[in-house]
Amino acid sequence: MQRVRVIDLETGGNGSAEVCEIGWQDVVQDADGSWRLDEERGALFVNPGRPISPDTMAIHHILDEQVKDAPFWKAVAPDVLRPDGGVLALAAHRATFEQRYCTPVLSGGASWICTWKCALRLWPRLERFSNQMLRYQRRPEGLVHELGLPAHRALPDAYVTAHHLRDMLNETSLEQLLAWSREPGLLPRVPSGPDRGKAWKTLDRDALERLARERDLDVRFSAETELHLRGDRPDAKPLAQAPPTLFQL
Known part of the structure; x- marks a missing residue:
């Protein structure tokens, strides 16, 4: 079974x-x-x-x-x-x-x-x-x-x-x-701070870079993933396949 x-x-x-x-x-x-x-x-x-x-x-x-x-x-x-x-x-x-x-x-x-x-x-x-x-x-x-x-x-x-x-x-x-x-948790929205509740795709690069330095591993991973999807982190390790609509919220 x-x-x-x-x-x-x-x-x-x-x-x-x-x-x-x-x-x-x-x-x-x-x-x-x-x-x-x-x-x-x-x-x-x-x-x-x-x-x-x-x-x-x-x-x-x-x-x-x-x-x-x-x-x-x-x-x-x-x-x-x-x-x-x-x-x-x-x-x-x-x-x-x-x-x-x-x-x-x-x-x-x-x-x-x-x-x-x-x-x-x-x-x-x-x-x-x-x-x-x-x-x-x-x-x-x-x-x-x-x-x-x-x-x-x-x-x-x-x-x-x-x-x-x-x-x-x-x-x-x-x-x-x-x-x-x-992998760490891929959060669909920013969980806390001044950008709380915002979809990652709505953030500018400075905000994403700041969040990519957070202590929280899930926040860092989620910000880095959005940067990777934008091509701002071309050297990043390829990510596991995610649904194509994940960051289209």
Whole structure:
């Protein structure tokens, strides 16, 4: 079975957060090449090895007494990240967070799809790109509202993300999603500062050069991409293919 496993983690806070819950939802490919959500989904509590901070409890509502007898992360992770039959890739929304904990040793070196980065590429006209905002802006077909609740718990969040991933895989190739996920996020608009909300194509070269020196990697990459598209950075490394309308907002 060809499948991508969507992962979502909840952590305990307190500075050096440790995982306290993992959830997963599989997206599988049918014989006709289309993708759909599978019945394979689940969640497990994980002992984070330290108390969960009140600030973090206020987000996901997982209590210390719920996880104190659960197994530790290194005992839980391999079976979830490397299921029988394997996976084509793992996926998460803003996958760099999950990758901090799902290391190559635990995941078997699996490739990752970041649905946040891919949403920026495929649906640039949307207003915002958080997992839950995508849910309500897009209203993915077949998403059972109650199964996606409560938000900020591992299984409901993985279930919601899987609907975005299914639609992405039915719109473009797995290889393209993986390629976009390896690059920084290509933001459709300037996210902050005096040019906030403006499309990159509307900025003059001085503004783009300034933004190309920002500390934020996604901002730098997005500004450099627009400069490259204008021919102002002819020596820049060729970029992964992007939809031709991306900067025509």
